Amino acid sequence: MSAVPAKPKLTIRLCEPRGFCAGVDRAIQIVVLALKKYGAPVYVRHEIVHNRFVVEGLKAMGAVFVEELADVPDDGQPVVFSAHGVPKSVPAEAQARELLYLDATCPLVSKVHKQAMLHVKRGRHVILVGHKGHPEVIGTMGQLPEGTVSLIESEADVEAFAPADPAALGFVTQTTLSVDDTSGIVAALQDKFPEMQAPSSDSICYATTNRQEAVKAAAQGADLFLIVGAPNSSNSKRLVEVATGAGALHGALVQGVDDIPWDMLGDGSVVAVSAGASAPEVLTSAVLDAFRARYDVTIDLVQTAEETEYFPVMRSLRDTPLAPADMAFVNGGA
Template identity: 55%
Template sequence: MNVKPKLRVLLCAPRGFCAGVVRAIDAVEEALRLHGAPVYVRHEIVHNKYVVEGLKAKGAIFVEELDEVPDTSKPVIFSAHGVPKSIPEEAEARKIFAIDATCPLVTKVHREAELHFSQGRQVILVGHAGHPEVVGTLGQLPSGSIFLVQTLDDIAKLAPKDEKNLAYVTQTTLSVDDTRCMVEALTRRFPSIIGPHREDICYATTNRQEAVKHIAPIVDALLVVGSSNSSNSQRLKEVAERSGCKLARLVLRAEDVEWDLFSNISSLGITAGASAPEILVEEIMDAFAERFDLRVETVSTADEGVFFPLPRELRQAV
């Protein structure tokens, strides 16, 4: 009889779904329940292929742009990442029944940017080019009134009209440490720049990164469960590496685990990005249990009790 090697597994807590993701997924499922299939969703509702495929199977149709949506009385849902202002305007012009599932913490960033613009400030957005959340935030303001910076070099090259009349906002899913460096560089270069009343990086991103920082230095390897196009999941892998973990990998399913790399480890950390369901964590744990004798411990660094109600159109229906 083969004796399985022992493996100490440290489960990060919190991990997985945040309140904004739960709200967005619930919005699609509630719209399907109330209005029947199909329900259209602009962009992946959250960045997780498993979640998206599950919603497709229930009758959700995912599109990248509104021109892919036929003339219909069925709802069209905007993803948790937020959209440029032009999208609701286009929906209204076409008399589309739109439901906005933008995470309230992303909406907070939009409102901040609009407030600064209304007060005559140029706005600087710290974020990753091309990410849907960044596209949505940039699209809240007229061209030329908001600038995206991704690197310290970008900050050095900024040439605002009035250096004393600036404000900054950030993407909600960035690395806490990277963002701190960017904000420090901004405030050094522009001492009078105005920041958010409360940090823009969301509670879930911060809490998940803190848990990884706690565990990464004391395990042989760390797995982040999530999709490769998920910003907060990618940042968790980077945080693990920076915190001293020599082997950190981002995987969606058990079949993605590179088992050769994990054959000689005695301790493993596991976390999940804010858009990754717990069922995928359990699947990966089961796959390790087939190969190792697991001793599982949960390491909790924060309690989360955040809840966001459904979008208004669905609350009224309920």
Template identity: 60%
Template sequence: MTHKPLLSIRLAAPRGFCAGVDRAILMVERAIEKYGAPVYVRHEIVHNRHVVEGLEAKGAVFVEELEEIADKTRPVIFSAHGVPKSVPADAESRGMFYLDATCPLVSKVHVEANRHHDEGRHILMIGHKGHPEVVGTLGQLPEGAITLVETVEDADAVSPPDPMKLAYVTQTTLSLDDTLDIVNALTRRFPAIRGPHKNDICYATTNRQAAIKAIAEACDMMLVVGAPNSSNSVRLVEVAQKAGCPEARLVQKADEVDWEALDRAVTSKDGRFVLGISAGASAPELLVQDVIAEAQARFMVTVEEVTVSSEDVIFKLPRALTA
């Protein structure tokens, strides 16, 4: 019998699906059950191909824009990232029935932005240009009402119309540490700036980053299961690196892991190699377990789950899907 190299896995918890992702996926599934197929979804409901393909198999049809939908009698669902106000207005003008799967924590940012605008403040949004959540938030207000700030350098250079009438909001899936640096830069320059009553970065992002930090320094490598267009997943890789893990990689599924390179690294450590594993908020646990199963096929594995917090948040479905 061939001897397998020893591998210790530290599994970060919490990881994977958050309440907003759970709700969005369930909305698509319930809509298909209630209204039959096809049900259209504008953009990826969440940033994960495994999830998208699973919903396609059940009868969901994903489109980029409403004009692609030939049958206007079919329901359309907006993604969890949120949409500009122009999108539901467009759906209404076309006589379409739509359901909005925007995460309630993203909707909270929209409400904050509207409140600040109504009170006469210019808004700075901390986020990444082109991300669907940022596009959706910018589209809540007239053009020019919100200025995007991506970096500390942007914060140092931004020139708002009136520094005394200023507020900021943030994308919900950012790195806590990077966001704090930007907020500190803004508050130094603009002491009167108004922030959110509570941090805009969502609980799930916060918890998953904290779980990564708890294990990163003790790990020789970290694998984050998630999609490359998933902001919170990419941030987890960055957090792992900054927290002391010498190598952190983003993989969408088990067959993206460089198993040969990992085998060489594990063998060279002679039973002292520690692999950390986590998953972004839009990655299903099945994909994490696939990575562990593949590791067990190649190595003598011990698994330790490190839990930093528990989550019991549930977001209700809209009444149209529960009545």
């Protein structure tokens, strides 16, 4: 018998932390618990988090995703607001219609809402650093009275920005931005408006910062950096940018195994792997298994932080039991 040819060698630098954060865990758990407590359907306004695998899994359990509250019938079933947050008008409409609603807004997004409202309370015009059209940005701007907030997306926007009172400004940021890019925009704002007030604490969340730091540590010398995540996930797209900016030769955002660019790899290649905060671990595991099927893989763990954060669900759901399979899904498993 002829010898089985040896597999080509491949080194994988696996980032830690990666994948689900505490806010995503909480949001998914709220939908699953609501299904257990109230039965199907449970309506969800917009994607609960930006990941197709998660959304399809929740649909299979009985969740119904809608764009607006107008799409929710008056059938007594609950509606869940996504982790990205919603404008004040949304819960106000739900209350007017006497809908049962559960707000899954990430507590760190809610913190940004409070920071922005505090700026307004203190007579400041709010500068929101973020990406136009992102659900989190829409939700944050929707907390504030009309005319009290301006969106800044780039340093060019800073240059063009001419507020009515440059001495009465305060800023907050979207939680999922690139730390480095945001620091440049904030520095430009501070140079132009030295009296501008910062929020009481950093708006970019711990999970975004931790995942970006791990990517930076793994990037130098990597032939390819794969980020497992969805194309509409802001934090996942930022990780690709951070990877190539920190020295990876190529970066790619993949939703799963089918998106891996195999033609970029050869014997002895170095691949770094991380996952956005809304990407379940089961997808990353499938990517690693696909590499093991083709290559003789050595995995080097690149860990830069240990995350212990936990955000509890609302009291009305805390006593609802979950089956082991449900808990596995909530925690990023199949």
